[in-house]
Amino acid sequence: MSEVRDMDAPAGANPGPRRRFNWVRFLEAYALLAALLLLGAIFGALRPEAFLSWANISTMLGSQAVLVVLTMALIIPLTAGDFDLSVASMLTLAAMILAVLNAQMGVSLWLAILAAVAAGFVTGVINAFFILYFRIPSLIVTLGTGTFINGIVLWMSGSMTISGLDDALTDFVVVRRLFGVPLAFYYALALCAVLWYFFEYTTPGRRLLFVGRGREVARLSGIRVDRVRLLCLIASGVLSAGAGIMYAGTIGAADPLSGLTFLLPGFAAAFLGATSISPGRFNAWGSLVAVYFLVIGITGLTILGIQTFVQNLFYGGGLVLAVALSQLVRHREAQEFS
Amino acid sequence: MNLVSPRPRVPGQPPALALRHFSKRFGGAHALNDVSLDVMPGEVLGLLGQNGSGKSTLIKILAGYHAPEPGAELLIHGEGVTLPLSAGATERLGLAFVHQHLGLVSSLTVLENLRVGSIASHTRWWVNWGREHRRARETFARFGLDIDPGARVADLPQVQRALVAIVRAFETVRLPGREQAGILVLDEPTPFLPAAGVEQLFALVRAIVADGAAVVFVSHDVDEIMQITDRATVLRDGVLAGTLVTKDATPDAFVELIVGRRVQMFQAPPHDLSHAPVAAAVQDVRGGALIGVSMEVRRGEILGLAGLIGSGFDDLPYLVYGTRPADGGVLRASGIGERAMRDMSPAAALAAGIVLLPADRLGAAGVGQLSVADNISLPVLSEFRSLLLNWPAILARALALGHEYDVRPNDPRMNLAALSGGNQQKVLLAKWLQTEPALLLLDEPTQGVDVGARQHVFAALAAAAARGVAIIVASTDFGQLEQICDRVLIFARGAVVAELTGTAITKANIAEHCLRGGAVGASEAAPAMAQGFGTT
Numbered sequence: 006m007s008e009v010r011d012m013d014a015p016a017g018a019n020p021g022p023r024r025r026f027n028w029v030r031f032l033e034a035y036a037l038l039a040a041l042l043l044l045g046a047i048f049g050a051l052r053p054e055a056f057l058s059w060a061n062i063s064t065m066l067g068s069q070a071v072l073v074v075l076t077m078a079l080i081i082p083l084t085a086g087d088f089d090l091s092v093a094s095m096l097t098l099a100a101m102i103l104a105v106l107n108a109q110m111g112v113s114l115w116l117a118i119l120a121a122v123a124a125g126f127v128t129g130v131i132n133a134f135f136i137l138y139f140r141i142p143s144l145i146v147t148l149g150t151g152t153f154i155n156g157i158v159l160w161m162s163g164s165m166t167i168s169g170l171d172d173a174l175t176d177f178v179v180v181r182r183l184f185g186v187p188l189a190f191y192y193a194l195a196l197c198a199v200l201w202y203f204f205e206y207t208t209p210g211r212r213l214l215f216v217g218r219g220r221e222v223a224r225l226s227g228i229r230v231d232r233v234r235l236l237c238l239i240a241s242g243v244l245s246a247g248a249g250i251m252y253a254g255t256i257g258a259a260d261p262l263s264g265l266t267f268l269l270p271g272f273a274a275a276f277l278g279a280t281s282i283s284p285g286r287f288n289a290w291g292s293l294v295a296v297y298f299l300v301i302g303i304t305g306l307t308i309l310g311i312q313t314f315v316q317n318l319f320y321g322g323g324l325v326l327a328v329a330l331s332q333l334v335r336h337r338e339a340q341e342f343s
Numbered sequence: 344m345n346l347v348s349p350r351p352r353v354p355g356q357p358p359a360l361a362l363r364h365f366s367k368r369f370g371g372a373h374a375l376n377d378v379s380l381d382v383m384p385g386e387v388l389g390l391l392g393q394n395g396s397g398k399s400t401l402i403k404i405l406a407g408y409h410a411p412e413p414g415a416e417l418l419i420h421g422e423g424v425t426l427p428l429s430a431g432a433t434e435r436l437g438l439a440f441v442h443q444h445l446g447l448v449s450s451l452t453v454l455e456n457l458r459v460g461s462i463a464s465h466t467r468w469w470v471n472w473g474r475e476h477r478r479a480r481e482t483f484a485r486f487g488l489d490i491d492p493g494a495r496v497a498d499l500p501q502v503q504r505a506l507v508a509i510v511r512a513f514e515t516v517r518l519p520g521r522e523q524a525g526i527l528v529l530d531e532p533t534p535f536l537p538a539a540g541v542e543q544l545f546a547l548v549r550a551i552v553a554d555g556a557a558v559v560f561v562s563h564d565v566d567e568i569m570q571i572t573d574r575a576t577v578l579r580d581g582v583l584a585g586t587l588v589t590k591d592a593t594p595d596a597f598v599e600l601i602v603g604r605r606v607q608m609f610q611a612p613p614h615d616l617s618h619a620p621v622a623a624a625v626q627d628v629r630g631g632a633l634i635g636v637s638m639e640v641r642r643g644e645i646l647g648l649a650g651l652i653g654s655g656f657d658d659l660p661y662l663v664y665g666t667r668p669a670d671g672g673v674l675r676a677s678g679i680g681e682r683a684m685r686d687m688s689p690a691a692a693l694a695a696g697i698v699l700l701p702a703d704r705l706g707a708a709g710v711g712q713l714s715v716a717d718n719i720s721l722p723v724l725s726e727f728r729s730l731l732l733n734w735p736a737i738l739a740r741a742l743a744l745g746h747e748y749d750v751r752p753n754d755p756r757m758n759l760a761a762l763s764g765g766n767q768q769k770v771l772l773a774k775w776l777q778t779e780p781a782l783l784l785l786d787e788p789t790q791g792v793d794v795g796a797r798q799h800v801f802a803a804l805a806a807a808a809a810r811g812v813a814i815i816v817a818s819t820d821f822g823q824l825e826q827i828c829d830r831v832l833i834f835a836r837g838a839v840v841a842e843l844t845g846t847a848i849t850k851a852n853i854a855e856h857c858l859r860g861g862a863v864g865a866s867e868a869a870p871a872m873a874q875g876f877g878t879t
Binding site: 202205206207212214215218219221222224225226227229285 | 664666689690692693699701703706707708709710712713717720721722724725728731732734
């Protein structure tokens with residue numbers, strides 16, 4: 006009750022920048038992290054030998070780094086008010102470009118990586134062109150380009166899995182470890198730190214937030230709204246390509262379909278992440294916590310012997326519950342996406 | 344003067360619409376106080392009054408948006424109706440509204456728009472489009488209109504859209520099985536129409552009245568009221584100021600009723616700005632409703648822009664800021680020299696020290712779900728940037744500005760939407776004034792701002808002007824212009840028709856010039872008003 010009185014301080018009161026610790030805010034921000042630890046503790050107590058083994062933990066951290074990177078690719082345009090549904094297809098395309106160029110055509114790994122990143126850049130530009138020039142809702146455009154890219158991937162690969170990638174890639178993604186955890190995890194962690202710094206502590210990051218929350222306000226404040234949205238979509242394309250490269254490195258091959266299953270977990274993590282750490286905003290650390298919350302839940306249930314369909318229950322349910330939760334916790338207005 | 348005139352009565356026929364003792368209070372203030380009026384079948388009743396006179400409150404009670412205070416009665420064709428009305432009930436009662444924004448779906452055809460009501464309510468499974476098409480043609484022909492029912496509304500000129508909306512309203516309340524024709528409320532349908540279009544619209548109104556409908560015609564424009572109405576009722580400050588039979592009345596009689604005579608408020612003597620340098624000047628601006636406006640504003644001057652809705656007075660700030668496209672004209676300002684108005688953009692305006700505080704407070708001026716500190720810091724983020732944005736400094740700045748502008752409660756972490764309208768406006772003023780602009784453009788700066796907060800907003804504007812900021816305020820709140828402006832330009836039909844300075848800036852005088860659309864020359868009116876208050 007004391008918090009409520011605090012909010013309703015009499016008019017003219019000047020509480021100053023120092024004020025009492027806000028427990029409600031604190032609990033809201035760290036509830037998901039607490040839930041993650043609790044979930045881990047429960048599974049750990051039920052199956053200590055399987056779940057708490059270092060092998061399992063390091064595998065979870067390393068293998069889901071791809072999902073972390075993909076979620077980062079999502080939250081950039083989401084913050085600016087645009088959906089990018091083509092990220093998972095872009096991931097698959099990047100992995101396949103890498104495989105076709107490097108494994109089939111013998112192009113050097115670095116050149117192949119460069120080509121994959123360039124493809125991400127081009128996809129971002131194409132998405133932005135249709136969204137901004139024709140003023141089509143991003144949801145529709147990226148649904149279309151995503152499916153189109155799938156078609157390209159199937160055509161490039163002949164619907165086959167292509168293996169035989171340069172060992173250096175797998176080496177630098179999952180084989181090498183630091184403190185027993187694959188390097189992939191540290192790449193994802195570094196990306197989170199960069200995005201957190203960008204969103205919180207740079208002027209472009211702040212402008213991005215205004216573009217997403219109030220396009221007209223941003224425009225009237227002199228922000229070049231269309232240019233910001235273009236850059237966000239390009240960043241999304243490039244980061245999804247990065248996720249694709251990591252994915253190829255994780256499994257040492259590229260297949261035309263499995264990458265597509267990252268789309269829903271990515272969205273679930275982005276929206277669930279927006280309920281924690283900086284509640285009400287898409288944010289990097291919140292997304293990281295959300296990814297591992299979902300992963301621990303699924304890994305734990307699988308270890309308990311529950312069938313794999315539980316993955317879909319968990320991700321799908323998680324997405325809708327996360328959005329409902331963020332609406333509930335504080336009566337936040339729905340963010341408009343175009 | 345006998346203000347209550349005898350109503351034209353057909354023996355034995357009750358009024359189509361009779362309002363008795365309509366009152367509405369918002370907070371402590373009466374927006375509408377014991378208003379009663381009748382509209383006869385076959386009559387056009389004008390409803391006039393300034394902003395805040397209670398016109399729109401009355402219409403909103405009729406439309407079922409507001410519940411009147413207890414004691415109100417409403418009779419339709421002599422039969423009592425329970426109040427408050429539910430929003431859907433009005434059509435069944437034979438009462439239809441055409442608002443300024445018409446309510447047409449512009450991407451659908453005329454016919455689909457005409458039939459949207461019956462399609463929504465009919466239980467029949469299929470629609471016979473051939474027959475509907477024929478019936479629509481017949482209806483239009485009956486009113487002498489040449490409109491293709493198959494045309495898309497978006498492809499019609501503005502006039503025809505208004506006509507379609509009126510025909511639709513008339514048809515929905517003239518459903519078979521009802522003996523009387525319905526009652527139409529036309530809520531300011533004309534401001535966006537050219538003169539020839541107004542004529543067409545009036546012809547249609549006369550035709551539907553001849554068919555037996557009763558029409559309530561809401562307008563600001565005395566000339567239109569003189570042309571189309573049989574009688575007109577004037578509201579002022581929420582009470583019925585009087586009803587005149589139009590053919591016996593003069594425009595002057597109406598203007599007098601609308602404006603009223605009121606005690607002159609004290610006003611500080613205007614300071615001499617004639618030697619102050621010009622901060623910005625525009626020449627021959629065209630765009631929006633404007634058809635060629637030239638004006639200048641000096642450093643330290645507060646310039647008011649006033650006019651009726653549609654006169655274009657509120658286009659100027661947005662055109663200068665470059666957020667609405669201009670068709671032509673030249674802007675001269677100290678920051679950018681001379682520049683074609685077409686090339687203006689918000690970024691260019693900001694670079695020249697021109698800032699805009701738009702009327703749409705949480706839609707265009709600030710973001711409600713972000714904090715006060717976020718909103719305030721947006722235009723000055725670069726000041727706080729080194730390697731990291733300096734958040735403690737941003738919060739300290741927001742706190743200091745909140746103190747200076749008397750924001751209550753002064754907590755920069757609060758979301759902007761959690762503040763009252765007046766405090767939001769103080770925050771947004773602080774947001775722009777901290778950039779020390781050369782020219783501040785404002786549109787309706789005190790809309791939805793309570794009286795107390797208004798004084799702080801005015802004080803902030805006066806302080807900025809004293810520092811040399813040139814300020815342009817577009818507003819329909821004439822009392823506010825009287826309080827703060829050094830000079831007021833009156834707009835009508837896209838042009839400046841009068842300039843008021845010094846003691847000529849009174850609420851009544853501004854209203855009079857707006858209502859007459861420049862028919863009063865400054866030579867006549869301004870000195871007369873000045874003499875009336877014993878100063879020169």
